[in-house]
Amino acid sequence: MKANIKGFFKPLVESLIAIIIGMLIGAIILAFSGYSPTEAYVALFDGALGSKYGWAMTLSAATPIILTALTFGLGARTGLFNIGAEGTVYFGAIAAIIFTNILGNVLIGLLGGIIAGLVWMSIPAFLKVFRGVNEVVSTIMLNWMAYFIALYIVLQKIPNPDDPNKTIAVPVSARFPIVIRGTELSWAFVISVAAALIAYYILWHTTLGYELRVSGYNERAARYGGINPKKAVIWSFLLGGIMSGLAGATEVMGRPPSYAISQGMANIYGYGFDGIGVSLVGRNHPIGIIFSGIFFGMLKAGATAMQIEAGVPLEMVRMVQGIIVVTVAIPGLLDLLKRVVRK
Known part of the structure; x- marks a missing residue:
């Protein structure tokens, strides 16, 4: 029992210390650049957590990156460095648009995303298991392939004839209801949180999850235990x-408001990469x-408030965000490296 409590609180304390250090470094940079760190951070927290609207935007921004973080986290627990979530997000979004425009239903849209994810991720799985290709190499290359294939589909196959700046939209019947109006x-x-809880149940309460964790901890021991890595x-x-x-x-x-993919895929780009940091933290x-x-x-929701209320330029806001993210991710990255070395 004491070991479990220690195993829970130690990472929590390390993460909190990392957050404080990251914010202090960010404060120093803001101060040397001529901006008030106090005003900037007050604006950040007020914009993200100071109102019902702020909380809503914070949770909305968290939705996709929780899911992409689970992709990396499941891989890390199995001893993999799977960074292929970025490309999979593109095809999940495209599949949802196509499926819902054929049959306007929420479940059909989710099914489209699931099928697209399974198909695209089966490629690096095949390359890893049957050809011995390192997953870092394969997923990086596949991310770029996915980007250009998806860009072609977005621009050439499913453009909105009434608005060239985006694709056709998800029909009203297949859209998730808004929790807080405006x-x-x-x-x-809720889907993202439910997915995380299901992932937790699989990893720690099923035979499959046990096999994933043992294979990630020690592949040789897994083989001796009758597990197929x-x-x-x-x-x-x-x-x-x-x-x-x-x-x-x-x-x-x-x-x-668009319920579509914008031209250049700006509204779905980067979620896979953000998920790596989220998982490490x-x-x-x-x-x-x-x-x-x-x-x-x-951090994402409060960025606008930092610009408007504290007068911090967007480039400086992103720099401070990046410093905090990198600092907070370091303990998780060290844990992952220790696991790899041990393996």
Whole structure:
């Protein structure tokens, strides 16, 4: 019991210390650049948490990155460095748009995202298991392939004939209801939290989850224990594909006002990469990822307030955000490196 409590509080304390250090470094940079750190951080927290609208925007921003973080986290627990969520998000969003325009239903849209995620993530899974290709190499290359394939589909196959700046929209019947009117928070957030809880249950309360964790901890020991590490790798990729495919689907089905993919895919770009940081901060634990995702959502939601209320330029806001993110992610990254070395 004491070991469990220590195992819970130690990462929590380390993350809190990292947050404080990151904010102090950011404050120093703001001060040397001629801006008030106090005003900037007050604006950040007030914009993200100071009102019902702020909370709604924070949770809305957290929705897709919780799901993409689960992709990385499931891989990390299996001893993989799966950074392929970015490309999978694109196809999840495209599939949701196409499926819902054929049959305007929320479940059909989610199914489209899941299928797209499974199909795309099966490629690096095959390359890893049957060809021995390192997942970092394959997923980086596949991310770029996904970007240009998806861009072609967005611009050439599903453009909105009435508005060339975006694709055709998800029909009204397949959109997630808005939780708080006038905000971007929809019931898609519930999907992301439910996915995290399901991932937690799979990892710690099923035979499959045990096999994933043992394979990630020590592949040789897993073999001696009758566990097939290749099977664990395949399941890890497929489960991760489901999560990031859902991230793309929920983004276009639950994000007003367009409910579509913008030209250049600006509104779905970067979620896969953000998910890596979210997972590291959450120590690759599904429950930790929920809170980490909300923290990242707070940084995103409060950025506008920092610009308007504190007069901090966008470039400086992003620099401060980046410093905080990198600092907070370091403990999780060290844990991951220790696990790799031990393996």
